[in-house]
Ligand SMILES: [Ca+2]
């Protein structure tokens with residue numbers, strides 16, 4: 001009974017130990033020889049340390065442009081060294097950007113037994129042995145399910161089914177849009193204890209924890225050793241495929257870590273030290289080379305680290321400069337606003353003067369010259385021009401008023417004279433009709449004229465004509481006046497007679 005108890009306790013403890021070990025997260029170690037990232041992604045000879053790239057791929061300081069957004073391009077980048085660990089996790093931070101609503105073809109992240117070559121599967125060769133994680137932009141089978149993310153494993157015999165977007169061959173996948181995101185998108189692939197898990201970060205934030213599960217598959221058997229790679233391709237449509245970071249971690253089970261006890265052997269320590277010295281030597285050599293090639297760019301204080309930092313005084317000065325710049329910008333802005341206001345006022349003034357001129361013209365019966373309405377921004381009237389124009393308008397208005405007064409005066413006087421004339425001619429004339437009165441007036445006027453002519457004639461004749469021959473007694477002034485009186489009398493009688501006749505005629509009607 002006691003033996004059974006001991007056995008059951010041992011089994012239970014073993015079970016707990018296994019459970020504990022399996023629940024423990026794996027130990028992660030960053031593998032710099034299988035990684036690349038900015039800001040100093042390339043060396044001076046434009047190579048990426050521990051990586052090789054080709055096709056249309058171009059590496060710069062902060063990214064590898066696997067393809068540019070040009071038609072029918074293929075590019076790739078592969079790690080140089082074969083992996084030396086069983087389990088791993090890779091995180092790839094990249095961008096797929098293009099002007100079109102639809103892009104092509106896509107990007108592949110690889111772990112394969114041998115490095116791929118330029119080929120037809122997202123820029124890399126077909127019939128690979130290992131895993132391909134594909135970001136398929138273009139919808140070849142027209143199922144309206146792209147952009148799509150899928151994992152396809154291959155043992156080196158299968159050909160990728162492009163026409164169906166690899167749907168029948170996929171180990172798993174998810175439909176996510178990874179193009180034209182505000183932040184770089186990220187993919188994390190974990191291969192640990194034959195479980196392959198893919199997480200995806202949609203690039204809607206820069207938060208490191210915004211990953212979501214895309215697919216998970218168990219019992220996945222990938223080659224024990226292999227190479228990591230990224231490839232991309234464009235077709236009739238084209239996107240930029242830019243990889244900012246490729247970060248690899250090796251994963252170790254807690255058991256294996258406990259076996260190693262966290263220590264490294266002397267042999268390993270020596271190996272790491274040699275590697276470090278080797279790199280240090282290479283760095284110094286490159287520095288020397290650079291100094292020799294660019295003597296003009298060498299600064300004596302280049303190695304003086306103090307020159308890279310600023311002191312308090314400099315920082316304060318910079319702060320003051322920044323503040324003053326801000327103040328200056330504000331003043332400039334105020335100045336421009338003031339200019340704008342002055343411009344508006346001038347425009348308003350010119351408009352007002354034109355309105356005044358129009359009203360003056362309507363008062364003066366159109367005598368004023370028309371003032372041009374200046375609508376254009378460049379033809380704003382000056383103040384003194386407006387003033388002179390207004391003065392002219394006033395003078396003109398005054399003159400028109402004067403003329404009007406004079407005309408009115410003349411009219412009044414004329415009216416007075418007209419009203420006064422008939423009363424002087426006698427009360428009888430008022431009783432007759434106006435036509436007769438006028439006739440009468442005309443005749444009297446003509447008589448007066450003739451009288452005047454006659455009275456003035458002797459002097460003019462004396463001045464101009466030769467002396468007339470003596471006539472016995474032709475016409476004396478007395479005789480003339482007698483005749484004139486008789487004539488007036490006859491006309492008067494005739495007028496009276498005619499008015500009477502007309503009065504008699506009216507009685508018949
Ligand atoms: Ca496709």
Ligand SMILES: [Ca+2]
Nearest residue numbers: 139140141165
């Ligand atoms: Ca599709």
